[in-house]
Amino acid sequence: MTVTLDDLAPTDRSVAARTAAHSDRSGWSPGTPPDAVVRPGSIAEVQAVLRWATAERVTVVPRGAGTGLTGGASATAGQVVLDLSGLDAIESIDPVTRTAVVQPGVIVADLDRAAAAHGLRYAPDPGSVAIASIGGTIATNAGGLRCARHGGTREAVLGLDVVLADGELLRTGTAGPRSVTGYDLTSLFVGSEGTLGIVVRATVRLQPLPVSTATVAALFPDVATAAAAALTIPAADTLELLDGATLAAVDPVLATDGAAFLLIQLEGPSALAEAAALADRIRPTAVRVDITDDPARSERLIATRRGALPAVQRLGRVLIEDVSVPRTALAETLAGIAAISDSTGVPVFTFAHAGAGVIHPLVLTDDGAVTPRVQETVDAIVALALRLGGTLSGEHGIGVLKRRWLADELDPVARTTLHRIKDALDPAGVLNPGKAI
Known part of the structure; x- marks a missing residue:
């Protein structure tokens, strides 16, 4: 008897299900919807x-939750979506x-809340923390506001259960704090965008x-001064920067007092004293500096940063980029992005995880269309980051939309090695083809 997909797991071939699953939050469409959406209820x-x-x-x-920004979960005719x-x-x-x-469909914020009941937290907190799934953040090695001190998802993942292309279950890593047994397979799968195997369980740190958190919010006369101030802050738990255009979109009143916003959080028993010392350090170049250890007020300040993306998106469809550069190149990169925007006439709104050198330029499209000048702007921003020793993706992954620049960053030997790994683990090429590498 012939075994069909419907015999193996719940399968939905409705137009609504296939249409909903053919793209992700990037909005990029690969064309016609996939053939089916499969919703497994178990690892088996x-x-x-x-x-x-x-x-x-x-x-x-x-x-996962479909919150990716590079088309990594996009699917078209002839393909099956595995909804986890x-x-x-x-x-x-x-x-x-x-x-x-945890299983891959757990929402990041839900894990964080569950951990809090035990006096703990899950450190990675991407901007989509309330809607992104653990599996998706593992697939892209997502970062977030706390990445300045705690790193991205890779630093939080201790072990994985991964279903390989042939259906075998691979277990990597350990629940212990450290292991040097064999190759680091856990790190290999984190950031692989579902091209090497399907993560079905994760052990995370x-x-x-x-015990205490202090927040410093500072306004600066320009983004270069704010970036220079950020370089003097090596040990913050959170270090975020908004340029003037983004600040104006989030809080027009606040933007009348300064043209760049720096948000800093310090944690620990001496957080407030450390914040006061830090404030004294940056005050000479700042327009205004505020300090608080009040949780409610801190949350309001954090909301200014978290509100950046939705505030800019209200102005129109944007391309959400995520280049990353060495921290020493932060000011030069921000200045270069502003110059590119002036040259092409395309508005660019920029915010950054300044403590990690990850920069998010939001490139405003022309009434939703990626016209030649919009594409020129994005190409120039990526080229700038690479020229300054950076990378074309700091946390969103490559997906489909960033593959065009891979050869600009990776030499032929590196790309050949990536394809050899892919061929070894997925010789039939069935796992998320055309993505990541």
Whole structure:
């Protein structure tokens, strides 16, 4: 008897389901919708689907919450979407080892809340923390506001259960604090965008909630001065920068007092004293500096930063870029982005995880269209970051939309090596083809 996809896991072929699953938050469309959406309810069902896909040579596109920004979860005719949102259990939280075991469909903010009940937290907090899934953030190695001190998702993942293309279940890493046994397979899969295997379980590191947090908010006369001030702050837990255009979109009143905004958070028992010392350091070049250890007021200041993307998106469709440069090149990069915007006439709104050198230029399209001048602007920004020793993606991944620049960053030997790894793990090429590499 012939085994069909419907025999292996719940499968939806409705127009509504296929249309909803053919793109991600980038808005990029690959054309016609996929053939079906499969919603496995167990790891065994994921294994069965991949065995079938490899045998039948049907390509599979893994999907979490669909919040990706580079088309990594986009799917088209002839493909099957593997929707992992139903695998959403927080299987365990261990307050002694400070670890959690979670399935890929768990929303990041939900894990953070569950950890808080044990006096712990999950450090990665991308801007989409309230809607992004753990699996998706592992796929792209997402970062977030706390990446200045705590790093991105890779630093938080201790081990993975991964279903390979042939349906085998691979377990990587350990729940212990450290292991040097064999190659670091865990790190290989983090950021691989579903092209090497399907993450079905993750063991992640948790951290104690800080006993105290102090927040510093500073306005500067221009973005170059703000970037220079950021360089004098090496140890902040959060270090975020908004340029004048972004600040005006978020808070026009605040923007009348300064042309750049720096948000700093310090954690620990001496956070307020450290914040006061830090404020004294940056005050000579700032227009205004505010300090607080009041949680409610801190949340309002954090909201200014978190509101950046939605505030700019209200002005029209934007291309959300995420280049990254060495911190020493931050000021030069921001100045260069402003010059590119002036040259092409395309508005660019920029904010940055300044502590990690990750910069998000939001390039405003022409009434929703990526016209030649819009594309020229994006191309120039990527070229600028690469010229200054950076990378074309700091946390969003490559997906489809950034593959055009891969050869500008990776030499032929590096690209060949990536394809050899892909061929070794997915010889039939069924896992998310045309993405990441």
